[in-house]
Amino acid sequence: MILYLLIMILATVVPLLLAVAFLTLVERRVMGAMQRRQGPNAWGLFGVLQPFLDGLKLLLKEPILPSSADQPLFLWAPILTFLTSQIAWAALPTSTAGAVRDLNLGTMYVLAVGSLGVYGILLRGWRSNSKYAFLGCCRSVAQMISYELPMGLIVLCACMIANSLNWSALVESQQNGIFLLPLWPLALIWIICCLAELNRAPFDLPEAEAELVAGYNVEYASMGFALFFIREYRSMIMMATVTRLLFLGGTAAPMNLFFLNWLPGSFWLRLKATSVVFIYIWVRATLPRYKYSDLMDLGWKRLLPLTLAGFVANAVVVFNIQML
Amino acid sequence: MPGSLATGLLALARSGAGFSALPAVSHALAALGEAQKRSLHSGLLSSQPASSSSGLPAFGQAPSSSNPFTPGWAFGSRSATTQPLAPAKVNQFTINFGPQHPAAHGVLRLVLEMKGELVERADPHIGLLHRGTEKLIEYKTYLQGLPYFDRLDYVSMMCMEHSYVLAIEQLCNVTVPARAQYIRVLFSEITRIMNHLLAVTCHAMDVGALTPFLWAFEEREKLMEFYERVSGARMHAAYFRPGGVSQDLPIGLLKDIYDFARQFSSRMDELEELLSDNRVWKERTVGIGLINAQQAWDWGCSGPILRASGIDWDLRKAQPYDAYGKMEFNVPVAGHGDCYDRYLVRMHEMRESLRIIFQCLNEMPEGPYKSIDGKVSPPSRSTMKQSMEALIHHFKLYTEGFHVPPGETYKGVEAPKGEFGVYLVSRGGNRPYRCKIRSPGFAHLQTTDFMCKKFMLADVVTVIGTLDVVFGEIDRAAAAAAGAARSSGAGGGRGRNVAAIGMLGPAAAAAAAAWAAAKWSSSCRCDRSGAVGGASKLPQRVQQRLHEWQRLIADAVAKLFRCPHSLHSDSRDVTM
Numbered sequence: 001m002i003l004y005l006l007i008m009i010l011a012t013v014v015p016l017l018l019a020v021a022f023l024t025l026v027e028r029r030v031m032g033a034m035q036r037r038q039g040p041n042a043w044g045l046f047g048v049l050q051p052f053l054d055g056l057k058l059l060l061k062e063p064i065l066p067s068s069a070d071q072p073l074f075l076w077a078p079i080l081t082f083l084t085s086q087i088a089w090a091a092l093p094t095s096t097a098g099a100v101r102d103l104n105l106g107t108m109y110v111l112a113v114g115s116l117g118v119y120g121i122l123l124r125g126w127r128s129n130s131k132y133a134f135l136g137c138c139r140s141v142a143q144m145i146s147y148e149l150p151m152g153l154i155v156l157c158a159c160m161i162a163n164s165l166n167w168s169a170l171v172e173s174q175q176n177g178i179f180l181l182p183l184w185p186l187a188l189i190w191i192i193c194c195l196a197e198l199n200r201a202p203f204d205l206p207e208a209e210a211e212l213v214a215g216y217n218v219e220y221a222s223m224g225f226a227l228f229f230i231r232e233y234r235s236m237i238m239m240a241t242v243t244r245l246l247f248l249g250g251t252a253a254p255m256n257l258f259f260l261n262w263l264p265g266s267f268w269l270r271l272k273a274t275s276v277v278f279i280y281i282w283v284r285a286t287l288p289r290y291k292y293s294d295l296m297d298l299g300w301k302r303l304l305p306l307t308l309a310g311f312v313a314n315a316v317v318v319f320n321i322q323m324l
Numbered sequence: 325m326p327g328s329l330a331t332g333l334l335a336l337a338r339s340g341a342g343f344s345a346l347p348a349v350s351h352a353l354a355a356l357g358e359a360q361k362r363s364l365h366s367g368l369l370s371s372q373p374a375s376s377s378s379g380l381p382a383f384g385q386a387p388s389s390s391n392p393f394t395p396g397w398a399f400g401s402r403s404a405t406t407q408p409l410a411p412a413k414v415n416q417f418t419i420n421f422g423p424q425h426p427a428a429h430g431v432l433r434l435v436l437e438m439k440g441e442l443v444e445r446a447d448p449h450i451g452l453l454h455r456g457t458e459k460l461i462e463y464k465t466y467l468q469g470l471p472y473f474d475r476l477d478y479v480s481m482m483c484m485e486h487s488y489v490l491a492i493e494q495l496c497n498v499t500v501p502a503r504a505q506y507i508r509v510l511f512s513e514i515t516r517i518m519n520h521l522l523a524v525t526c527h528a529m530d531v532g533a534l535t536p537f538l539w540a541f542e543e544r545e546k547l548m549e550f551y552e553r554v555s556g557a558r559m560h561a562a563y564f565r566p567g568g569v570s571q572d573l574p575i576g577l578l579k580d581i582y583d584f585a586r587q588f589s590s591r592m593d594e595l596e597e598l599l600s601d602n603r604v605w606k607e608r609t610v611g612i613g614l615i616n617a618q619q620a621w622d623w624g625c626s627g628p629i630l631r632a633s634g635i636d637w638d639l640r641k642a643q644p645y646d647a648y649g650k651m652e653f654n655v656p657v658a659g660h661g662d663c664y665d666r667y668l669v670r671m672h673e674m675r676e677s678l679r680i681i682f683q684c685l686n687e688m689p690e691g692p693y694k695s696i697d698g699k700v701s702p703p704s705r706s707t708m709k710q711s712m713e714a715l716i717h718h719f720k721l722y723t724e725g726f727h728v729p730p731g732e733t734y735k736g737v738e739a740p741k742g743e744f745g746v747y748l749v750s751r752g753g754n755r756p757y758r759c760k761i762r763s764p765g766f767a768h769l770q771t772t773d774f775m776c777k778k779f780m781l782a783d784v785v786t787v788i789g790t791l792d793v794v795f796g797e798i799d800r801a802a803a804a805a806a807g808a809a810r811s812s813g814a815g816g817g818r819g820r821n822v823a824a825i826g827m828l829g830p831a832a833a834a835a836a837a838a839w840a841a842a843k844w845s846s847s848c849r850c851d852r853s854g855a856v857g858g859a860s861k862l863p864q865r866v867q868q869r870l871h872e873w874q875r876l877i878a879d880a881v882a883k884l885f886r887c888p889h890s891l892h893s894d895s896r897d898v899t900m
Binding site: 031034035036037135201202204205284285286287288289290291292293294 | 607
């Protein structure tokens with residue numbers, strides 16, 4: 001049993017770390033293509049060795065510990081963010097075999113762990129004891145918690161239709177029709193909230209290079225920075241996976257044709273998750289940054305009422321269908 | 325209280341009333357509003373549940389013990405309507421938007437005093453790129469001093485050179501042949517496009533749009549290839565010379581410029597597609613950095629900033645130089661004076677520049693590319709190797725340099741950033757006596773404080789980007805010259821026509837005389853007496869002569885502004 005668990009954990013973690021590594025490369029190359037230039041192409045064929053060399057460089061760099069930063073918590077903050085983004089994967093089914101632990105409260109678990117990630121960011125900025133980092137951290141924390149509200153409501157909408165909080169049940173209930181069709185306005189709002197939750201453009205004000213020079217990261221060098229980066233890309237993949245599980249049928253093939261079903265469910269999940277990640281990168285290359293006040297405005301005054309309305313409408317429709 | 329609302333909603337949902345529940349919900353919400361209003365008016369926690377008729381508990385009420393379902397945390401709760409929060413005291417703190425910053429557009433140290441997110445005061449500290457340009461020019465011949473101007477505003481190189489050579493030509497009374505004028509206009513407009521491509525897209529990158537920056541720099545690469553073809557250097561060309569340009573256009577260049585110009589319109593469309601109608605872009609730039617027409621005038625703004633505030637003032641139309649008088653183009657003017665308008669003005673200016681480029685390509689005349697006046701323009705290399713006179717001219721011009729008759733002139737051109745001017749004072753030698761540079765960025769940077777007040781930190785970045793400041797031209801001189809700069813810059817900038825300049829003449833003359841007196845008698849020049857070899861070491865009769873000149877210049881400045889010819893035909897060489 002323990003061996004089984006260990007194998008499941010490794011089967012989840014190792015490919016995930018590889019995926020994160022290559023995602024950095026994918027982002028740079030895709031953005032380069034959109035910007036009429038090439039991304040990294042020097043190391044390995046199409047630059048595939050680039051992420052590993054980046055990791056090596058970060059490992060070999062001197063970690064800088066600013067004297068003004070409060071020591072234990074300063075070092076714990078990146079570890080905390082890294083951990084919380086990892087443990088969320090315990091409940092996500094990455095193949096038809098199910099998750100490492102297929103919790104009946106899987107959706108709630110993932111949302112809760114996502115909220116815990118906020119603590120890590122709070123610690124990072126605060127313990128850096130620097131004005132820029134502090135500003136960045138305040139903005140980031142407020143942004144993340146405000147956009148978690150619509151996210152939770154949208155997840156609940158999908159769970160209402162599936163009548164369960166279990167991820168596998170969600171996937172199974174999409175066999176007759178993916179949730180994107182009835183819930184497409186909520187899916188659009190969900191994508192926006194994912195971008196805000198991940199601190200990605202157009203909501204990347206906390207790490208805006210032009211203004212705060214990497215915001216709450218400014219005091220971190222080498223491994224602290226690397227851990228944070230891995231966390232960010234891993235959260236990207238997680239959000240993309242969750243999007244796919246919620247809205248697009250998860251591990252199922254696009255059409256229920258026999259030859260498409262030969263390919264394993266994990267392949268379809270990955271393919272769909274990659275397309276969502278491509279949308280994230282696409283949006284980053286295209287849109288300017290939202291100002292902080294507009295960002296808050298968007299979250300509270302526009303997305304939240306819309307999501308609430310959608311939630312109520314969804315509840316009403318679901319009950320009508322169940323009554324019939 | 326939110327819990328009770330939720331239970332109420334769930335109750336409605338459970339009753340399965342569907343859409344027919346909506347009127348009941350709206351009644352309930354209206355009743356809640358009533359309850360809130362009533363508790364506001366009373367100013368106390370009222371004990372009477374006001375909406376008992378609709379069956380829902382009301383906000384702003386003290387939890388009555390009669391309700392058995394009151395949750396524990398509701399006791400002692402404060403309602404936001406009855407006891408509003410006192411505003412928290414936010415401390416002011418100072419942030420250093422430091423010299424090393426991706427968005428500082430050079431070396432700008434902007435000290436921001438912030439109250440929370442709002443900027444109370446923005447204090448630019450300049451001088452970090454001060455290279456002593458004006459002082460160095462005084463020790464170089466006119467030709468040696470030309471490359472300094474490339475390096476002032478290092479994103480729009482040839483326009484800086486243009487102003488300098490026009491000033492020299494005015495003092496030397498040299499006529500520029502038609503072909504040279506057209507070449508100069510062509511490259512000025514190419515420079516304008518280069519500058520605006522950088523300005524707009526670097527601004528966009530600071531605001532967050534990462535892609536237009538790379539697209540624009542690809543176009544800039546193509547334009548820098550034209551610079552290189554014509555002068556040998558991609559950026560700092562040193563191409564414009566007094567009398568014309570240094571070399572003729574190579575064969576095939578005009579065809580390549582035509583090919584570029586044909587596709588450039590589509591590139592601009594791509595840029596506009598990403599930015600102009602983008603609601604995020606508009607949210608970041610509309611209403612930010614507002615400056616109205618009168619304020620822009622008062623602060624000494626020029627160029628796109630002035631035009632975006634509604635003032636139709638373009639030196640290419642108002643005081644045409646070179647072949648601009650023969651060009652047909654419009655000057656874009658916008659009304660609001662915010663960042664979005666400045667962005668639009670710059671985009672339209674690029675399109676108008678394209679129009680001018682097409683006209684230059686079509687109408688490029690044949691003929692000499694520099695003045696045939698051998699006293700100013702060096703002869704061609706082939707003649708130099710065959711004719712003795714040409715050899716002597718070549719030798720004298722490249723060693724000693726040409727002598728400019730004594731006099732002063734101010735010549736401003738419509739640089740892409742604004743009005744760039746050179747105030748050239750000559751004492752008759754082969755070196756300028758004083759070369760004062762009026763840069764648009766200096767005046768524009770002063771408006772940072774004004775534009776950023778009460779805006780947020782993100783808006784500071786937007787404003788700096790839209791002012792299009794480049795520190796090469798801001799820092800070129802010490803701030804001690806700022807007083808004279810403002811008056812002479814003001815004199816040049818406000819001069820709408822020659823008569824007006826004449827009217828301002830006395831004021832400018834007084835300022836110039838005061839500054840000249842300070843120059844002659846004391847201050848910076850004589851401090852470094854070892855390097856200067858200045859007035860303290862001149863013989864007595866020369867000093868007397870110089871004092872006479874001081875009076876003459878002070879009297880003649882007004883006339884000089886009206887008449888391009890210098891009054892002093894004294895050709896005595898005063899070498900220093």
